[in-house]
Amino acid sequence: MLNWDDPLTAPVPRLRATPPDQGPAMPPPAPQADDTPVAEAPVSLAPVNPEDKRVVNGQADINQLAPFKYPWAWDFFLNANKNHWTPLDINMAQDVHDYHHRLTLEERHVYENVLSYLTTSDILAMRNIGLAVMEKMSAPELQIYQARQVYEESLHTWTYQHCIETLGLDQGEIYNRYRVVPEIHRKIQISNRRLDSILRPDIDLRDPDELHNFVMSYLFFAAIFEGCWFYNGFSPIFSLQRRGLMKGTAEQFQYIMRDEVLHCTFGIRVVRQILQEEGVVPDPKTVREMWDETEAAEAGYARYILRDPILGYTAEDHIEQFRFVANRRARQAGLDEPFPGARNALPWLDEQANLRKEKNFFETRVTEYQTGGALSWD
Numbered sequence: 059m060l061n062w063d064d065p066l067t068a069p070v071p072r073l074r075a076t077p078p079d080q081g082p083a084m085p086p087p088a089p090q091a092d093d094t095p096v097a098e099a100p101v102s103l104a105p106v107n108p109e110d111k112r113v114v115n116g117q118a119d120i121n122q123l124a125p126f127k128y129p130w131a132w133d134f135f136l137n138a139n140k141n142h143w144t145p146l147d148i149n150m151a152q153d154v155h156d157y158h159h160r161l162t163l164e165e166r167h168v169y170e171n172v173l174s175y176l177t178t179s180d181i182l183a184m185r186n187i188g189l190a191v192m193e194k195m196s197a198p199e200l201q202i203y204q205a206r207q208v209y210e211e212s213l214h215t216w217t218y219q220h221c222i223e224t225l226g227l228d229q230g231e232i233y234n235r236y237r238v239v240p241e242i243h244r245k246i247q248i249s250n251r252r253l254d255s256i257l258r259p260d261i262d263l264r265d266p267d268e269l270h271n272f273v274m275s276y277l278f279f280a281a282i283f284e285g286c287w288f289y290n291g292f293s294p295i296f297s298l299q300r301r302g303l304m305k306g307t308a309e310q311f312q313y314i315m316r317d318e319v320l321h322c323t324f325g326i327r328v329v330r331q332i333l334q335e336e337g338v339v340p341d342p343k344t345v346r347e348m349w350d351e352t353e354a355a356e357a358g359y360a361r362y363i364l365r366d367p368i369l370g371y372t373a374e375d376h377i378e379q380f381r382f383v384a385n386r387r388a389r390q391a392g393l394d395e396p397f398p399g400a401r402n403a404l405p406w407l408d409e410q411a412n413l414r415k416e417k418n419f420f421e422t423r424v425t426e427y428q429t430g431g432a433l434s435w436d
């Protein structure tokens with residue numbers, strides 16, 4: 059066993075000891091076939107070589123942070139910690155007035171359904187990263203950022219709940235809407251299917267098919283679920299904000315969007331690292347099906363939430379923007395663009411994500427919130 063006075067001495071085999079409270083009155087147990095001296099597993103004293111680290115299936119000591127193999131992951135963690143806020147920091151008083159007195163019925167329909175989708179989505183995102191992804195990482199610098207991500211997803215859920223409570227919406231109705239509206243349910247169903255496929259105790263990432271499925275699931279959550287559906291999903295609310303409506307909600311969503319851009323970029327980076335380390339080649343047919351399925355789901359969702367047009371925002375804009383952003387995520391992942399020629403239908407959306415003080419025409423405080431140095435959010 060380890061010598062605590064001199065931890066670097068070589069371990070010595072230890073005989074199984076008789077418990078000290080077993081007095082001499084007790085006869086010694088009869089020898090058993092397996093009653094042989096038991097040696098503890100030898101303690102490896104070799105220092106961790108960062109080159110031994112792997113994203114998955116690694117054997118290096120998971121409890122030792124440095125030396126880093128993935129210093130960029132640590133940078134993500136440091137950057138994420140520059141975007142601190144809680145929903146209580148943001149004044150929602152004007153939103154209460156806007157919702158009850160200024161929004162049209164069509165705009166309320168958009169607002170409520172966007173919230174309804176997001177409430178369920180962020181819980182899914184939290185469960186995915188915290189329960190299914192993080193445990194499969196074999197380098198601590200990756201897990202540490204993901205632990206922060208788990209917290210951020212729960213913070214996002216708190217944000218939606220805060221909006222629902224502040225506006226006095228019917229919680230039961232909002233939270234259950236994804237279960238009864240097929241167009242919202244479809245997106246959740248696709249995500250649940252991906253999550254369920256990797257949230258199994260018997261999964262073995264040394265199996266090439268399992269590893270490919272895990273990569274596809276992580277790619278889906280990072281590039282599409284967070285990188286497209288979230289990124290694009292806030293835009294109907296930002297369109298209200300651009301008209302001076304629901305500015306408190308929109309400001310909250312801007313904070314969330316900053317987190318999500320980091321989640322997306324980090325996840326895609328991890329996926330690329332796995333592809334490189336493990337020699338995985340994404341199956342083109344599986345990738346194509348992923349884009350087509352998620353585009354169809356997004357189109358159905360957009361046409362439902364915008365079944366009646368609102369000023370300055372249409373379902374077709376939303377769908378085209380999905381395609382445009384999907385192309386960007388594919389390029390980030392080193393894949394072919396799935397929707398060549400898609401146009402930037404909402405050019406102001408990137409400004410929302412990359413908002414800087416000089417672009418802050420709403421004069422909200424989100425741009426001044428960053429606590430660290432200059433960041434690139436995309």
Ligand SMILES: [Fe+2]
Binds near residue numbers: 180183210214314318
């Ligand atoms: Fe989130």
Ligand SMILES: [Fe+2]
Binds near residue numbers: 183
């Ligand atoms: Fe996220």
